[in-house]
Amino acid sequence: MNPRLECTGLTGGRGISTVFRELDLSLESGRILALVGANGAGKTTLLLTLAGVLPLADGEVRVDGEPVRSGRPRAASRAGVVLVPDDRCLFTGLTVRENLQVAARRGGPTPSDLLDVFPALRPRIGLAAESLSGGEQQMLAMARALIQQPKVLLVDELSMGLAPQIVETLLRTVRESADTNGCAVVLVEQHVDLALEFADDAIVLNRGRITLQGAASELAADRDRMEQAYFGGTLER
Numbered sequence: 001m002n003p004r005l006e007c008t009g010l011t012g013g014r015g016i017s018t019v020f021r022e023l024d025l026s027l028e029s030g031r032i033l034a035l036v037g038a039n040g041a042g043k044t045t046l047l048l049t050l051a052g053v054l055p056l057a058d059g060e061v062r063v064d065g066e067p068v069r070s071g072r073p074r075a076a077s078r079a080g081v082v083l084v085p086d087d088r089c090l091f092t093g094l095t096v097r098e099n100l101q102v103a104a105r106r107g108g109p110t111p112s113d114l115l116d117v118f119p120a121l122r123p124r125i126g127l128a129a130e131s132l133s134g135g136e137q138q139m140l141a142m143a144r145a146l147i148q149q150p151k152v153l154l155v156d157e158l159s160m161g162l163a164p165q166i167v168e169t170l171l172r173t174v175r176e177s178a179d180t181n182g183c184a185v186v187l188v189e190q191h192v193d194l195a196l197e198f199a200d201d202a203i204v205l206n207r208g209r210i211t212l213q214g215a216a217s218e219l220a221a222d223r224d225r226m227e228q229a230y231f232g233g234t235l236e237r
């Protein structure tokens with residue numbers, strides 16, 4: 001069977017500057033991959049590229065074996081790739097219900113189904129997204145992603161500015177979604193310990209190259225190798 005997400009030889013960046021080179025990734029259905037690395041390593045650029053927001057210079061992305069056209073957000077979306085961006089990109093003037101309604105797909109989960117997943121949003125359903133707390137906004141951003149029933153869920157810096165308890169709740173939801181719906185998740189996270197706790201696999205990116213990869217539990221147990229991969233740049237494949 002094909003992996004849910006398969007990337008081969010990915011090279012890309014911002015404008016004329018190359019940010020990552022010749023990356024290979026493979027992720028089975030239901031697996032969470034923690035993508036970690038120092039500031040500027042290229043994590044966000046890679047996620048934006050997988051989501052079709054930025055074009056590839058080279059390489060190929062496949063979802064369930066089907067190639068996804070590069071640089072086309074709608075093509076990525078149709079292929080089932082959904083991004084939760086670090087700035088959330090909510091429709092701030094629309095209500096919680098409306099934010100969910102615009103993302104809902106025919107025959108898929110309803111806004112009410114997502115409120116069962118995030119009960120804290122229920123009393124906020126008629127409020128504008130801009131009036132929510134940071135944690136509630138992140139829940140809404142996650143709910144808006146999950147209502148699309150992603151095959152591949154890309155999550156960028158979920159924890160930014162949030163209380164640890166809310167981050168744990170959100171990560172638990174991501175884990176459940178991977179387990180029950182079979183989506184493959186790429187999780188970019190500065191809180192490395194937390195990311196490794198919830199992930200199955202992990203990759204360290206250093207200046208756009210993979211410097212360490214393996215089981216999340218193994219990487220979590222080997223701080224020295226992690227640090228070396230973060231800053232030293234020894235290539236291990």
Ligand SMILES: Nc1ncnc2c1ncn2[C@@H]1O[C@H](COP(=O)(O)OP(=O)(O)OP(=O)(O)O)[C@@H](O)[C@H]1O
Nearest residue numbers: 014017019037038039040041042043044045046190
């Ligand atoms: N909007 C942009 N325009 C041009 N270059 C950018 C832009 N955003 C980021 N870059 C550059 O792309 C490279 C990778 O940045 P990126 O944000 O992907 O890294 P990151 O690993 O996500 O870092 P961080 O953890 O700080 O968000 C950096 O050299 C950065 O300066």
